[in-house]
Amino acid sequence: MTEAEIIAYARQFDPQPFHTDPVAAEDSFFGGLAASGWHTASVTMRLMVEAIPLANGVIGAGGDLSWPAPTRAGDVLHVEATIEAIVPSRSRPGRAAVAVHCRTLNQHGEMRQEFRPRLIAWARGSEVRPVS
Numbered sequence: 001m002t003e004a005e006i007i008a009y010a011r012q013f014d015p016q017p018f019h020t021d022p023v024a025a026e027d028s029f030f031g032g033l034a035a036s037g038w039h040t041a042s043v044t045m046r047l048m049v050e051a052i053p054l055a056n057g058v059i060g061a062g063g064d065l066s067w068p069a070p071t072r073a074g075d076v077l078h079v080e081a082t083i084e085a086i087v088p089s090r091s092r093p094g095r096a097a098v099a100v101h102c103r104t105l106n107q108h109g110e111m112r113q114e115f116r117p118r119l120i121a122w123a124r125g126s127e128v129r130p131v132s
Contacts, residue, residue: 007033032072058120095123
């Protein structure tokens with residue numbers, strides 16, 4: 001993640017000085033420019049969607065999200081995810097509740113985000129119908 005990407009994202013979505021102004025960020029809680037946690041979450045989501053083979057997509061059903069340390073300019077992020085449970089729906093065949101544990105790490109293996117989403121997923125070949 002570059003400094004320019006951090007600033008551009010923050011200017012649009014989380015315009016706080018420690019995300020948008022490298023000089024002001026020096027005197028902040030973070031001691032330097034830090035990516036918005038929502039920027040880290042957005043990158044995480046992109047990496048997950050590209051890597052996890054989902055048949056017909058997925059819908060979020062809540063979860064826990066934390067940022068134990070800020071993402072910094074120069075960080076190269078990757079996601080390690082573990083599917084902890086798959087519980088088939090008893091009332092809706094072809095669907096399942098899926099519990100996942102995702103860790104977003106930088107190039108040094110330092111955790112930048114921990115995410116435990118609960119998801120609704122569809123089985124391959126099942127019909128996806130809009131919610132009415």
